[in-house]
Amino acid sequence: MDRRTFFKASLAGGTALAAGAASCPAQARETHPMPPEAVGLLFDSVLCVGCKACVAACKEANGMPMEFSTKDQYWDTPLDISGKTLNVIKAYRNGKMEAKDREENGFAFIKKSCMHCVDPSCVSACPVSAMKKDAKTGVVTYDKDACIGCRYCVAACPFGVPRFTYDSPTPQISKCQLCIHRHKDGKYAACAEVCPTGATLYGKVSVLREEAQRRLALKPGDKTEFPRGHLRAAEEKALQGAPEGKGEQRRQGWKDDGAQRYPGVAGQYLQHIYGEKEFGGTQMLMLSGVSFQKLGYPDLPPRSDAATSETLQHTLYGGLIAPIAVLGALTFIARRNVKPEDGEGGQNG
Amino acid sequence: MADHSYAHAPRPLGGSLFTPLTLLLGVLAGIAGVILLYRLFYGLGAVTNLNDGYPWGIWIAYDVVVGSAFACGGYAMALLVYIFNKGQYHPLVRPALLASLFGYTLAGASVIFDLGRWWNFWHIFWPGYAQVNSVMFEVAVCISAYIVVMWIEFSPAFLEKWGMKDVRQKLNKVLFFFIALGVLLPSMHQSSLGSLLVIFGEQIHPLWQSGMLLPVIYLMTAILLGFAVVIFEATLSSTGFKRQLETPVLTPLSKVMFGLLAAYVVVRVADLLLRGALGTAFAATWQAFWFWVEMACFVVPLVLLATEQARRSAAKLFVGAVLLMLGGFLLRINGFLVGYMTGEGWHYFPSLAELMVTVGLIAFEILAYIVIVRNYPVLPAAQPVTR
Ligand code: SF4
Ligand code: SF4
Ligand code: SF4
Numbered sequence: 001m002d003r004r005t006f007f008k009a010s011l012a013g014g015t016a017l018a019a020g021a022a023s024c025p026a027q028a029r030e031t032h033p034m035p036p037e038a039v040g041l042l043f044d045s046v047l048c049v050g051c052k053a054c055v056a057a058c059k060e061a062n063g064m065p066m067e068f069s070t071k072d073q074y075w076d077t078p079l080d081i082s083g084k085t086l087n088v089i090k091a092y093r094n095g096k097m098e099a100k101d102r103e104e105n106g107f108a109f110i111k112k113s114c115m116h117c118v119d120p121s122c123v124s125a126c127p128v129s130a131m132k133k134d135a136k137t138g139v140v141t142y143d144k145d146a147c148i149g150c151r152y153c154v155a156a157c158p159f160g161v162p163r164f165t166y167d168s169p170t171p172q173i174s175k176c177q178l179c180i181h182r183h184k185d186g187k188y189a190a191c192a193e194v195c196p197t198g199a200t201l202y203g204k205v206s207v208l209r210e211e212a213q214r215r216l217a218l219k220p221g222d223k224t225e226f227p228r229g230h231l232r233a234a235e236e237k238a239l240q241g242a243p244e245g246k247g248e249q250r251r252q253g254w255k256d257d258g259a260q261r262y263p264g265v266a267g268q269y270l271q272h273i274y275g276e277k278e279f280g281g282t283q284m285l286m287l288s289g290v291s292f293q294k295l296g297y298p299d300l301p302p303r304s305d306a307a308t309s310e311t312l313q314h315t316l317y318g319g320l321i322a323p324i325a326v327l328g329a330l331t332f333i334a335r336r337n338v339k340p341e342d343g344e345g346g347q348n349g
Numbered sequence: 350m351a352d353h354s355y356a357h358a359p360r361p362l363g364g365s366l367f368t369p370l371t372l373l374l375g376v377l378a379g380i381a382g383v384i385l386l387y388r389l390f391y392g393l394g395a396v397t398n399l400n401d402g403y404p405w406g407i408w409i410a411y412d413v414v415v416g417s418a419f420a421c422g423g424y425a426m427a428l429l430v431y432i433f434n435k436g437q438y439h440p441l442v443r444p445a446l447l448a449s450l451f452g453y454t455l456a457g458a459s460v461i462f463d464l465g466r467w468w469n470f471w472h473i474f475w476p477g478y479a480q481v482n483s484v485m486f487e488v489a490v491c492i493s494a495y496i497v498v499m500w501i502e503f504s505p506a507f508l509e510k511w512g513m514k515d516v517r518q519k520l521n522k523v524l525f526f527f528i529a530l531g532v533l534l535p536s537m538h539q540s541s542l543g544s545l546l547v548i549f550g551e552q553i554h555p556l557w558q559s560g561m562l563l564p565v566i567y568l569m570t571a572i573l574l575g576f577a578v579v580i581f582e583a584t585l586s587s588t589g590f591k592r593q594l595e596t597p598v599l600t601p602l603s604k605v606m607f608g609l610l611a612a613y614v615v616v617r618v619a620d621l622l623l624r625g626a627l628g629t630a631f632a633a634t635w636q637a638f639w640f641w642v643e644m645a646c647f648v649v650p651l652v653l654l655a656t657e658q659a660r661r662s663a664a665k666l667f668v669g670a671v672l673l674m675l676g677g678f679l680l681r682i683n684g685f686l687v688g689y690m691t692g693e694g695w696h697y698f699p700s701l702a703e704l705m706v707t708v709g710l711i712a713f714e715i716l717a718y719i720v721i722v723r724n725y726p727v728l729p730a731a732q733p734v735t736r
Contacts (some may be wrong), residue, residue: 127486149465151404166394171465204552305550330529337434338525
């Protein structure tokens with residue numbers, strides 16, 4: 001191969017690469033938007049009394065095994081989510097622990113379970129579509145029959161949510177799937193159903209966000225009402241009595257009437273709905289009196305890592321344009337440089 | 350046209366297969382086999398120290414990420430010889446390709462044992478399951494394809510031995526295409542091994558979270574490691590098999606390596622400066638410590654091999670190559686383990702069993718290499734010095 005051909009080939013390769021790179025803006029992947037019908041949870045740390053009814057209910061609803069952290073194994077005492085536990089309530093303690101929801105010398109409770117990210121890292125990472133996000137409800141589900149057990153999802157999730165059963169020869173991922181298996185029986189998230197104070201509420205994310213905003217607008221000490229269980233939008237409630245087949249709720253057959261409310265007094269909140277912006281948004285929203293970082297939740301940028309990672313992949317491999325072009329150039333060059341003897345040898349040696 | 354004249358075409362070395370060294374290697378490989386069998390029956394937790402804070406241990410970070418980069422000799426040499434048409438390095442291609450073949454094949458095979466639900470592994474290649482946005486999908490498919498391509502590229506050595514002339518001739522006509530593939534595929538997955546870290550976002554220490562530059566950094570070091578490994582292996586097999594040193598051909602090779610190394614150090618430092626991450630290198634943390642060790646492993650060879658005279662010294666070449674291999678090793682271990690910060694309370698250090706599997710794997714690689722070069726035409730025949 002002489003210099004001219006080499007030059008031509010390099011030019012061909014370079015042009016191909018440039019073409020691949022130029023197609024990149026079209027393929028830049030933005031952070032996904034929230035599905036309009038997205039459902040999720042609102043966790044209000046100020047309302048949580050730390051009773052852990054939700055931890056027990058979650059175990060029962062999902063058929064998860066007991067987990068012990070005390071010497072006498074009397075009852076289920078998980079310290080963190082794990083291969084056996086999908087949901088825990090953790091305590092924040094500081095100094096003398098004199099007052100609830102105070103950072104200094106105070107304490108607080110926080111829920112830990114899947115955030116059902118709007119643009120989840122686990123779904124983008126999973127090579128075999130075992131992690132999926134439902135296009136309508138946005139619930140992030142796991143299918144063990146598809147899973148190869150590579151644990152890329154475990155490593156990728158910024159909240160450390162997916163857990164793995166390392167001790168089993170047939171291990172699997174454990175993570176909250178928002179109790180979707182209960183929907184067909186007209187039930188919703190078990191943790192929200194049993195929560196006595198409504199600290200964990202189930203509902204459409206749009207409705208939950210409004211409720212969160214309402215609470216943040218209250219002045220501490222204001223008299224108010226708190227909903228409990230399944231929070232529905234006004235128009236959803238109007239459909240409650242509608243005949244079979246008319247309203248969505250009717251069809252889904254929610255057993256709960258969603259009307260439970262009780263009088264209460266507004267607490268002291270940070271003016272921040274965690275999960276509204278973080279990481280492109282999450283379908284579990286959180287309110288608190290103590291900074292979320294102190295409660296173990298990372299301070300995340302509004303852009304999801306999935307968007308960054310997929311932009312990179314699409315830029316390099318979108319439509320396989322760049323790889324094919326480069327392969328063409330390489331084949332062209334190699335064809336000139338590879339001698340028949342390259343496959344031989346052993347004869348003239 | 351450059352003239353490829355193969356004064357010393359490859360030949361089987363012959364010689365005994367049973368030596369204390371090969372026996373030791375065999376025992377080590379056997380131990381690893383037993384541990385892996387145990388893992389299949391009792392789960393990953395029974396033999397590894399993996400946990401939900403460190404779901405990936407050395408079986409991924411070393412066996413796959415580092416191991417495949419160490420196996421880039423074949424790729425780097427093919428790039429040089431067939432794409433940049435540097436025929437003088439031709440004698441180095443086959444041995445390098447052989448080492449790559451084993452490195453990759455074993456990395457690919459060992460992944461199976463790291464997969465929790467290994468019986469489903471074919472899902473990666475199956476439409477309907479395959480998830481093309483996943484970086485791991487790209488890495489897995491590309492590495493698998495490369496292993497197949499390498500076996501095809503290397504098959505002339507076997508066909509020669511088995512005397513299958515017609516097959517070999519047919520293959521020779523299309524070999525250039527496989528050689529082109531054999532350059533494209535590693536370029537893709539070696540860069541993607543870096544891209545694996547992108548989705549970890551802020552869980553990776555800023556010293557190693559280079560975002561969109563990760564593929565560039567991993568690709569550059571993979572080629573660099575490829576050259577370093579070729580120098581390392583050529584020196585070792587000259588000594589080990591009592592053959593003449595290949596310094597005359599390694600000297601110009603190290604010049605190419607030196608140029609790439611200089612470019613890499615510039616890219617790495619510029620990236621840290623642009624992202625404003627260099628400050629964290631001066632904090633009193635383990636991450637900062639290992640960062641400096643890693644950087645030293647790249648910068649010292651840059652100084653050591655700066656002159657033509659230095660590059661003529663077999664000893665300096667060897668030291669430079671070893672340092673570069675260490676640097677590439679650290680870059681990857683730092684990125685995947687040392688700089689992986691998943692929250693407080695998590696610790697990971699490989700268990701003895703995990704280490705023994707990795708050691709056994711390396712032992713098996715060396716053993717297979719010895720067996721093959723003694724029986725098949727891989728290494729250039731005893732050569733007169735051609736200078
Ligand atoms: S919190 Fe983690 S596991 Fe849950 S959806 Fe988000 S990335 Fe996936
Ligand atoms: S462990 Fe399973 S669910 Fe998680 S990324 Fe791997 S294949 Fe997907
Ligand atoms: S939604 Fe269901 S699975 Fe998820 S934390 Fe609540 S009870 Fe557990």
